[in-house]
Structures are given as C-alpha cells and as structure tokens.
Amino acid sequence: MSEVKLSEHPEIHGALVEFDTPEDLIEACEKAYSAGFRKMDAYAPMPVDGLAEAIGYKKNKVALCALCGGIFGAIGGFSLLQWITNVAYPHNVGGRPTNSWPAFIPITFECMILCTALVGVFSMLAMNGLPQPYHPVFNVEAFRRASIDKFFLCIESSDPKFEPKETTEFLESLGGRGVEIVPA
Amino acid sequence: MANQLELEDKIIPDPGEKANIAPGFDYASVTEKITGVVYLPFKKSPKKWLVGIFTAFCFVNLLMFCIWTLFIRGTGIWGINIPIGWGFAIINFVWWIGIGHAGTLISAVLFLLKQDWRTAINRFSEAMTLFAVACAGMYPILHLGRPWLFYWLLPYPNSMWLWPQPRSPLEWDVFAVSTYGTVSIVFWYVGLIPDLATMRDTAPDLWMRKIYGLASLGWRGSAIHWHRYQKIYLILAGIATPLVLSVHTIVSFDFAVSVLPGWHTTIFPPYFVAGAIYSGFAMVLTLIIPLRAWYNMRDVLTLRHIDSACKLMLGTGLIVAYGYGLEAFFAWYSGDKYESFMYWNRVTGPYWWSYVLLIMCNILIPQALWSKKVRHNIIAVWFISIVVNIGMWFERFVIVVTSLHRDFVPSSWGMYTPTKWDWGTYAGTIGFFMMLIFLFVRLLPAISIFEERETLHHEAKHAAHAVQEHA
Secondary structure (H helix, E strand, O other): OOOOOOOOOOOEEEEEEEEOOHHHHHHHHHHHHHOOOOOEEEEOOOOOOOHHHHOOOOOOOHHHHHHHHHHHHHHHHHHHHHHHHHHHOOOOOOOOOOOOHHHHHHHHHHHHHHHHHHHHHHHHHHHOOOOOOOOHHHHOHHHHHHHOOOEEEEEEOOOOOOOHHHHHHHHHHOOOEEEEEEEO | OOOHHHOOOOOOOOOOOOOOOOOOOOHHHHHHHHHHHHHOOHHHOOHHHHHHHHHHHHHHHHHHHHHHHHHHHOHHHOOOOOOOOOHHHHHHHHHHHHHHHHHHHHHHHHHHOOOHHHHHHHHHHHHHHHHHHHHHHHHHHHOOOOHHHHHHHOOOOOOOOOOOOOOOHHHHHHHHHHHHHHHHHHHHHHHHHHHHHHHHHHOOOHHHHHHHHHHOOOOOOEHHHHHHHHHHHHHHHHHHHHHHHHHHHHHHHHHHOOOOOOOOOOOHHHHHHHHHHHHHHHHHHHHHHHHHHHOOOOOOOOHHHHHHHHHHHHHHHHHHHHHHHHHHHHHHHOOOHHHHHHHHHHHHOOOHHHHHHHHHHHHHHHHHHHOHHHHOOHHHHHHHHHHHHHHHHHHHHHHHHHHHHOOOOHHHOOOOOOOHHHHHHHHHHHHHHHHHHHHHHHHOOOOOHHHHHHHHHHHHHHHHHHHHHHO
16 A cells, blocks of 8 residues: 555554454454455455455556557557568568558567566556565564465554554454554 | 375375365465475485486486587488478477467466366466477577577567568467467466465575565565456466467468468368367376376375366367368368378378377377276376377377478479487477476475465355255
C-alpha cells in the first residue's frame, strides 16, 4: 500500500494474527473490514478465492497492462516488418509487391505474445512492489509459516483507526492465535 | 517428522487412479514431502541419481567434443549432402521442440480446462519444455555452417544495412522459437516464485535460505499479490496456448511452404502439433516413472497422473495416425505423379524400414493403451513411452530424409547416411537434457507446492460438502 501519510506509530508496522484455515482468515478479514479497518493485508501460502476482496481490494490492472503490451507488440512487430521490406531494404522479386502483409502475420503474432507475457509479468511484479527483500512482517518469527501452512491477517499502523492496544484486542476477539505487534 | 526419503527401504504405495494425492497430507506435510527431495543431503542422494547424472555428464562431454570438431571442420563431418541438406540437425530440432510442447500443454491448456491432475506434473514438464527447447535451439544454429554469425538472423541495424527476409518460414521460426523459449522461462519462473519463498522459509541452512530468498524476490503471500499473480498466471496460460500451437505450426511451415512432394501439404500444421504433444507426453512419462520410484514419490505422482497422460497420448497418437492416413490418401487422390511416387518410395524405397518402424512405434504398439491393464502396468507404460519417443523421431526422419532424397528429377536423387558425429551430437543433446533434468529435481521443487496446497484445500472442501449432503 503506497500511502504517503505519516503513521502515528512509526515504530510499529501493524498487528498480526494467525489462523489455521483460509475460511477463518476470510471471515476475520470481513469482520475487520466491517469494523472500519482499511489498511490491512492478509497473507496465505496459496491463492485463496475471495481473500483480496474481503480486505477491500477491487481493481486489478494486470490484465490491462498485459493487453497494452500485446497491442504494442503486435503494432511494433508489424511496423518493423513493413519498414524492413518497404523502407530499409525493398527488394523486387519478380515484380511481387513489397507489402506482402499476410507473410508478416506469424512474426507479428509472436511479437504480440512476447510483449503480452513480458509486460504482463513485469507489471505484476512492479505493482506488487517486488523484488522487495525486506518487509516488516518478516520480523515476526511465526510469519515464517505464512509460506508453509498458516494464514495471517495484519492490520497496519497506517490505518487511521489503528491503536496498538485496541487493535490487538480486536484481533484477539477474531478467534485467531498469537496476536503480535509487528515492529516496523 | 522423519524425512520420508530417508526411509529408503519402505516403498510408499500408490493411492490408485482416483487420487491426485495420497490421503493424509496436510499443507505442512506436502511442503515437507516436496522440499525434502531438495534438502536431502548430497551423501544420501539415491545411487541411481548419481549414476544417472554421471552418465549424462559424460554425454555432455561428448556433445562438447562433437561441437568443437564441428566448429573446426565444418558441417562436412555430418552426413548431410545435396539433396539431403537437412539431415539430423533438423530431424532433432523438430523432435526436441515437439517434446517441449507437452510441458506448455500441461501447464497452460490443462490449466484453462481446469484439469486438477496437472498440478503434480506441471512444474516438472515446464522444466522439461525449457530444457528441450534449449536442445532444439542448438541444432539450427549448429547447422548454419558459421554458427558464430547466428545473430544475422535477427533484425538489427548493421553496417551492411541488410535485413532478414520476413517472408521466409525460417525467419518465422527464429521469432517463434525464441518467443517460445522466453515465454516458457517466464511462465516457469512465475510459477516458481511462491515456492521459492517456501524454500527460503524452510531451507536447513543459511546460504540456501539466502539464495532461495533472493530468487523469491521477497514474495510474502499477500492476498493482493496473489490476486494479481493469479491474473497474470491465467493470462500467461491463455497466451501460451495459441503460442504452442503457433510454434509447431510455424515449424511445420518450414516444410509445408516448400514445393517438395511429401512436404507441401495442408495437413502438416495440425498433424505436427498433435505429434508434438504426443511425443511430449511420452517424454513426460519416460521421465516421471523412474523419478517417482527413485524419490519415493508414488503418493504425489499417482497412477491417476500416469493414466491421464496415457489417455492423452492415445488420443494425440490417433490424430497423428489420421495424419499418416491422409498423407497416403492425398498421394493417391491428388493424382499427382510426384506425390504418389513420393509415397510409394516412402513405403517401398530404400528407407522402407524407417516407415515400418514409424507405423509400428507410433500407431500399432501404443494401441495397447486402450487396455486399462496396460495403463496400470507401470513397466509397460514406460516401455510404450520410449517406443513413442523413438517412433516420433522416426517420423521426422521419414519426413526429412525420404522426401528430400528423391524429388522430381532422378538425376538429383541421393542417399543419406548419418555419420558418427551426427549420432554423437544427438546422443550428446540427450545427455545435456537429462543432466539438466537431474539438476532440476535436485535444486528446485519439482512439484508445485502451492498448487498442491490448493488441491488439498479443494479436496477438503469437497469432502466436507459430501458429508453435509449425507447428513
């Protein structure tokens, strides 16, 4: 979350709670969202349907980026071939037209696929802020299992409603385990 | 929990054709099972793995030697001549690239079709794709004669202001194969990121944690990251599907766009694509059957995976058989004397034995897979998968050699005999491929861990659903 507003608790990243199943995590996220928290993130060792929506995430722009990449690749590839055959190196073979566009389709297609894939993947990484070797949640020992078998919810201190004591109590009321303050 | 691999004498049973994964696994134990192969101390490596990688390494050296000799003495050391200018280089190029296609099919097409059994084998077959494409890509470059000038194939501004010919299928091939290689790497790596994060968090020593941590890009499993991740994974699967079809279509254009009898047919693109998938599934089976035995992985690579792969092999094999049938039909129906001579020469000419082997390996023997008994007999499946690999190699041999060696004018006829350098290079690329496979299973999780967790989650949900319905 790229929020510029200074946190009231700069020494704290947020409060973290652990769950055993994806269903418990989604339920907790929904409760936290309806309790008014907005700056939070959920962590899971696998994709969980509905989890991002439960913490209020709506707009996924990856597909749009990939589409732009594809359009760029197709136009770029086709223009390159047109330029080669008509401008840079026009070649008269038995009076055949230099603009023989059907023969350019395979390369145009490949360029489109290549750019869709590369732009899509790099935009996914960029929007996710990766590579990012350090993140405060890694400071919590139990978080190691977020990539193995446990599910976590973290309410971040940048949330206007965040108060270390109250938020910790709120998280405890959600039925999770091992509520911890995450140092920034 | 003791590492299951250490219990070497205890064979873990296969849960049968209905199960994607043996019962009793949870998120943590499936993680441990798959990462255990990588964390196994070197001294405890299965003996067969050591023997395998050493043998493969010897063949890599053979490859180096053959390429070295080729660079010094030129393509004259190969059996190619005029009229058979393509020879082993193109036969093996098409064979390898075809093998690669099953990886993309498993990871992309089966993903779009929501085939749950793909999970256990998709990572492995994507790796197989990469390594097969690496082997394939070598051949056209070595065949150039002056391989160090391979970059002339790319459109780049040069001092001679010469540009490649974009109307040529060979130029299309450059773009198709390089795009395919790049997209395959990207697809494979994107799939690996969450598992590399798992490795970072579970690896037994510090330097492993650091290396896997760097490679995982700091992945932390955030819900929003997963959301974007799944979107791009779906898009990659969606574009890899037409890509894989286009690549082998373009490979078949190398042949079909020419005017040579035996090459100039419209059946080539679909029949090449089906053949590619056919040979790729054969290679997947050839590789996973021994590996699951050596690493005691019968509980995650189950009979269900083998059974499904066999059925797909049978299906694509029948498409290939239809292709052979149509070639014969059109040789007769076209009324073209060159076309019918080509076919007659293929069946009764000097290379008749290669056509007989082709029909036997690709059509006759694999029909045994109709029987469930055969599909469930692991040894028989392994044998058939090797037979299909050989058969598909002969298919390319038949297409390249028998079409080229006798074309329109008898004065330009010739014969082709591969030399020891041809065989050496071919055996060398097989060694290179095997060595990469051996290293891959040792260094990276060969099964997608996070997708196995998803499988477990879905199965748990289904089980809960079934209990509710009973109540």
